[in-house]
Amino acid sequence: MEIRQLKIFVTVAEEKSFTRAAQIMGYAQSNITTQVRLLEEEFNTRLFERLGKRIALTPDGEKLLHHAQRLLQYAFEVKEAMTSSREPNGILNIGIAESLCIFKLPTLLKEYSRIYPQVKLVIRQGTPLDFARWLRENVIDVAFSLDQLINDDDLIAKTLCEEPMIIVGNDEHPLIAKGCMELKDIAQESFIYTERNCSYRSVIENYLADSKIKPGSSYEFDSIEAIKQFVLSGLGIALLPYAAVEKELSAGNMVDLRLIEPKIEMYSQIVYHKNKWLSPSLLSLLDLVNEYF
Incomplete structure (x- = not known):
């Protein structure tokens, strides 16, 4: 197994084509095919399924791709460490x-x-x-x-x-009249969540679960901009970093609903x-x- 063979294998896997890999790397397609075949012989397994003109990685191919990408990155770092100047590049x-x-x-x-x-x-x-x-x-x-x-x-x-975290609503939200809000108020609200595995979503979900509180309804977006537009349209409230809504707060079309507790530290x-x-x-x-x- 050589570094050159791994580069060829990764390029074929990423391009899903022996022809495009040959064009990118400047090799004859027969050379590309030969190097992949040598890897398959060395590991005694099929790395690609060839379905007509289309190819796809086999499970063993997926496994090799994972390790090959890491090995190539390490090889790059070794080369950079040994040959590069102290100047960032x-x-x-x-x-x-x-x-x-x-x-x-x-x-x-x-x-x-x-x-x-x-x-x-x-x-x-x-x-x-x-x-x-x-x-x-x-x-x-x-x-x-x-x-x-x-x-x-x-x-x-x-x-x-x-990073200060706040729960926001639009400038006509009924909770503004209270001057502040409690966690239990979320039970009466439509809550707009960020994507799953987002750190502050996990925190607010844990607090709600511990208090046995469920939002009246909920939405989920993987875009902060989309969440802000829903809040501005009056479709719900959301927990967001202050930095993400600073402009809207300054403009007055979005309001910090002032959650009393818990303090969400990010x-x-x-x-x-x-x-x-x-x-x-x-x-x-x-x-x-x-x-x-």
Whole structure:
């Protein structure tokens, strides 16, 4: 098994085509086919099902793809560590929570790209569970997570700041007249949830379950912008980071309904794996984050 063979295998798997893989890699298609066949012979298994002109990974192919991607990333890191200068360069894969990506980090990332234009930033939005898995699998180099304080033996997490969480309604919501709201008030409301595995959704669901409270009805969206539009339309209330609704609150068309308790504590944190090689590109990002926070 050679690195070149794994690159060919991964390219074929990603493109789902021997022909396109050959074009991308600049090889004859017969060479691509031969290298995949040699891998299949070495592992004594079929890696692809060939269905006419279409191909698909077999279960063993899926397994090899997972490990091959990690091996190729490690090989890239070794090469970069041994041959690159101290100047940041290459690709930096970053996981970012949606609310931080849209409302908190654009200025920092813009400044990073201005200072280090030779570094390509690849952004992946996800949840804290996604980030933990991606960091362990080396899919991303670092994550900006919005979560309760992270305590994971495999991960290094630095708290950047606390992110205030509020329950919001539109400017005509009846709860405004109360001046504040209690958790039990949600039983009479339509509650708009973020996607499953979102950290603050899990927290509010746990509080509601502990208090045996169910919303009158509910919606679920994986987009904060969609949630805000539903709130503004009077279709429900939602728990969101203050930073995500700051403009609407200032404009007066959305209102903090002032949940008395419990206090929902969320923190912006930068996270990377304890065994991650801190490349010049990653180190420079960590340094810039320290300046901003």
